[in-house]
Amino acid sequence: MSKFFVDAGSIAGGSIRITNSDDRKHIQKVLRLGTGDLLTISDTVEFEYETEIISIEKDFIEARILDKQKFAREPKLQVTLFQGIPKQGKMETIIQKNIELGVYAVVPVFTDRTVVVDNGSFSNKIQRWQKIADEAVKQCKRGLIPEIQQAMTFKEMINSLNQYELIVFPYENEQDYSIKDYLKGIEKKPLNAALIIGPEGGFSDKEAKALLDLGAKSVTLGKTILRTETAGMAAMAMLMYELEL
Template sequence: MARFFVSSDHIEYDDAGCAKNVLIKGTDVRHIKDVLRMSVGDTVTLCDSCGNEYVCSISDICNDFITTSVISAARCGSEPRIAIVLCQGIAKGEKMDFIIQKNVELGLNEIIPVLTEHTVVKFANAKDAEKKQIRWQRISEEAAKQCGRGVVPIVGMPDSYKNVIDRITSDDDTSTTLYIMPYENETDRTLKTVLYENKDFLNEGGSIKRICVFIGPEGGFSKKETEYAVSKGFTTVTLGKRILRTETAGMATVAAIRYEIGD
């Protein structure tokens, strides 16, 4: 069944507080009309990005919007228990597109593009960076539709290494967050070891609600960057005997975490 994301503002409720009608707006209208060629009476799955999904029947198709009637509503069962935030050193070319797409499929919750010392990609100005962010957010949404996610993972605005580190280690979630940095010069501490050491906190009902993973760009992290991350609470880990490409490292880490915690 075709799947789309809608704003919670576009959901109409009855007197009992149950979802009654859902409005579809934006680019999805053209996709439903002209690409999928759906018509009145066809069913779609609509998600409100709050973890709720609605099976709806199309009741009216207009030029700028589509009205649907709710057949059934439920909590989305595909969203993970523990959130994973990927702080990704911005990769060259279309690698970032691939990184975003595949990590969304693996259950990532948020991606923060990071400008590091070894980042090759440069933005001419803030508008240029914003255009990239909009494109990456669209890729995240398309991947979320394809793999049956209940929410669209957020792709943040590109930011400097220090700003990102400072922000994610100084918010209100530090006591419930595990910070992990795969690093090619780490030889002793494995990802599995760190997850095992924290297993009681990662179990159902445990205190850890979020895992932040920091992945370097093609050139990796500088020694200075790694030392700063460790000073702010990150644990460096090895992903094995082979050095992984930046587009592989994040996926390998996220997949391993999801497997180990059964999420």
């Protein structure tokens, strides 16, 4: 069953209204659903609903709530991926796969070795990446849609890291301390974490030092050097295995 997303204001009096034109078109034209058919709907905050379509109007579809449950597919650990912006279309794959693995938010980061330039139209990429996130969530049936946040500079990222209980910093020059060692040493499971991944070429020495000075512990993901699009997925899977499953 397909899942659709609404804001809390669309839920009232035991029913839910779907007003998004793309969703309405998908329900009617693609899924070919009508009155009496069932939909799963998320409020994108805490609850998901099993519903039955009771009315299809010009500007909305109304569905009666049959059952209400807290999200069943959302990790308790909220991981924000700070991703050094890669070249070409790699960011789309990074977003899609990390959302499937349970990432809470993605922040593109301009680093010393980032090749992509913010020429004023970067916000268009954020919009496109958010649409990819929306589609990935529907495919894996999560309860909320992870936000693709506005891009940050490396310095802005550094200044934002104090809000995270755990900082995971995979670094290609780290050889001895593994992510397994790091995660096994955690006594109390955190509620949130920052996962920091460099672009092609990794972090510069200056950036790595800034992270270490901040208190981040560098870890290795294994004996091989992973591509930027692979490193985040590998680390995310390890985080979910050790701290969530």
